[in-house]
Amino acid sequence: MASVSLVEDLSARIRELEEELSREKAKERSGRPLIQKMSAEVLDTNPYSRLMALKRMGIVKDYEQIRTFTVAVVGVGGVGSVTAEMLTRCGIGKLLLFDYDKVELANMNRLFFQPYQAGLSKVQAAEHTLRNINPDVQFEVHNYNITTLDNFQHFMDRISNGALEEGKPVDLVLSCVDNFEARMAINTACNELGQIWMESGVSENAVSGHIQLMKPGETACFACAPPLVVAANIDERTLKREGVCAASLPTTMGVVAGILVQNVLKYLLNFGTVSFYLGYNAMQDFFPTMAMKPNPNCDDKNCRKQQEEYKRKEAAHPKQEVIVEEEEIIHEDNEWGIELVSEVSEEELKAASGPIPDLPEGITVAYTIPSKENELPAAETVEDLEQSLEELMAKMRNI
């Protein structure tokens, strides 16, 4: 038998511990209460005041509209996680996140994830952090690889039906993946569905990146231009096993996420000029822009179908689109029918390419041209590609 005072002491200790635990949990979990209506009121407690100020500043007409949009982010790594955080802080209506990877300490050289999250799935960890940051945003996360057959069907279904109003398609798909296969899967899905999307990428040497807006039928799709591969026919597991990994920097990935979400905001909220392609070369602080027309002979039949549809619409309502149509340069000897509209000179593009790294056999630079027969030199960067599409075409014809 024990004394009453002992029981009282133990009970007091339990209450003490429970209180401390609830304080500790509150720190992380209850960020702030829900906000039903965005307000422009200038209060320290209003998380939307500086966004709503965009209206008074004459930048955005109707900022509140942001709450009606749904964006799917595929890949929640160095670029995708920051992209999701920016959209969350801007008060987007709903985010769909797709990734099948786990957080590792090896990811700590980029923004967003923290060491205590190592081992958690990226989508779960991201959802937890993002809900704390802005509980007004709706989240739907999928912890799977979109490139397997079943998952691809489910992915197609969710981007077709996963908007705020279930049954409606998302407003935009953002590709923040790090491999060719996943980019091709997104491209295939968006061509079939006529879904507008944006592509993003960072080179394996960490010092360049790009974003690209894809409008099926109107702009080049990912299959229209010769494919750009991160590591030809080698998956990341192999890379790791061989003791080789891509370089990455929080700076480059932060800039790419920043210009990506800026383009998303301009597209959704209708301000400024939406870029079709914006590159970032960190070595020279050079930012090339361009627009690319679709390839009439694209391998993707849905891309060709969308092109036909776009032409029909254009014929019915001419002069809808301005930017791609303007300053058109036709490369007459280009049998792929791809047209580049570059706003920079060839010299500028040439000056912008970084050094070509010395890599082990089988590993190539990000966005290099895969050589089926190993007949092409391994290291050609995207800048080389942009520099001279004709040259590239000539080489491919010879394969």
Add this chain to the structure above:
Amino acid sequence: MASVSLVEDLSARIRELEEELSREKAKERSGRPLIQKMSAEVLDTNPYSRLMALKRMGIVKDYEQIRTFTVAVVGVGGVGSVTAEMLTRCGIGKLLLFDYDKVELANMNRLFFQPYQAGLSKVQAAEHTLRNINPDVQFEVHNYNITTLDNFQHFMDRISNGALEEGKPVDLVLSCVDNFEARMAINTACNELGQIWMESGVSENAVSGHIQLMKPGETACFACAPPLVVAANIDERTLKREGVCAASLPTTMGVVAGILVQNVLKYLLNFGTVSFYLGYNAMQDFFPTMAMKPNPNCDDKNCRKQQEEYKRKEAAHPKQEVIVEEEEIIHEDNEWGIELVSEVSEEELKAASGPIPDLPEGITVAYTIPSKENELPAAETVEDLEQSLEELMAKMRNI
């Protein structure tokens, strides 16, 4: 009297709660163990593998050197907090943080701080998060306003002596402040100490920003060119009281922090081209670069002294610096002696300016020219300034 089994139950509950509490605390506080030596080994548990890969990629010769550098970040807001996080994740040796503000929910539209931190001082909250992210970095934080007399002296002392090796100056000072007075204080300190620093800024309409490298005596200082003010003679408290606040976006601030830290890495680790000035206009995705020579008639006597010293050094070791000297354009009718070397045309600069917001009386756009006698129109942006320095000089002569 109570039963033994009750005491056992209570004790078990206490153990359970203690375990849960320690797990909860561990989540936040013990991010990862210290790492004595940076390694390039490709392991999921190595937070430096993707940074050390910059060496194999041929970008950086000696990445480990990052651990020997100390950087001071003044202002831990939308740009400064992300700047500090990027440097922390890159494994910088030591960070000094200066800010006197508290975290507010109104800051949640930018990256880094989270709602549960509202009410904490920015430097404390930042130190806590950054230590969890990378315990290898040393932190020194100062929760004060650098512009008051005593604090300014202490600030001068810490940038002169606060390096990893106490008594040595920091390697770089980064200005991430949001007001004219603080920028001028940093400028005064760095001119007196001959301390190299970088300036950053984001406009009040949230859609443009810039970074600038300042080398006392070699480049224009903040007092050389006509001052650029956030809100002329009105402090932020007044702005808030009147129900007016500046707009801000996580995208623009993320991009500015990204290009700032990229410039820091290029400067410290000696790769790529370090930019003297890099602007970002989000409306047009336009990124002007330029370099500015110091004004021989600068109001700051220490700037003039540093100019003399630089000239003496230049005469002793000619051809040390290339970029500022190259492509020099002399504006002959410019009595301030300021020389602009712009890599963009006037048309491009003109095209890059966003709309001028409709603001209440007394409030002007970021980086406008303060009018002493209210004789100048209130809304002239930095783009206008860059566009035509001569025009501006003519106006100032007329005052």
